[in-house]
Amino acid sequence: MPKDMSVEVDARVAPKDCTTMAEVRVGVDALDRALVKLLAERQGYMDAAARIKPDRKVVRDTARIEDVVAKVKAAATEAGLSHAIAEPVWRTLVDRCIAYEFGVWDKTR
Numbered sequence: 001m002p003k004d005m006s007v008e009v010d011a012r013v014a015p016k017d018c019t020t021m022a023e024v025r026v027g028v029d030a031l032d033r034a035l036v037k038l039l040a041e042r043q044g045y046m047d048a049a050a051r052i053k054p055d056r057k058v059v060r061d062t063a064r065i066e067d068v069v070a071k072v073k074a075a076a077t078e079a080g081l082s083h084a085i086a087e088p089v090w091r092t093l094v095d096r097c098i099a100y101e102f103g104v105w106d107k108t109r
Contacts, residue, residue: 005041009034039093046097050104059101065094 010030013023053059069090076086 007034007037007041042093042097043100046101047104050101050108053105056102056105056109059105060098065091068094 010026010033012027012030015024015027018024018027050059069087072086072090073083075081076083
């Protein structure tokens, strides 16, 4: 049975209920810690991809990049996240993950 991979977020006041900047900052900091854990897990998948891909030429996959961005934009719409935030954040994330994957690929070959 797979282990629980959920990421817990520290207690915080909901954004709509914040009345002070201290509450806002506690919420942002809690979410940042959770995001770091999720990004570390995502990085693990880049390690796996570098191990699995047989050729350096397939590390960057333009069609896959566009697929990821399209899925993120759909999820953003559903979650109420602005595309003006989601798309550039994910394009940067994907770009940095690809650079990381190239580094791992090169080190393991």
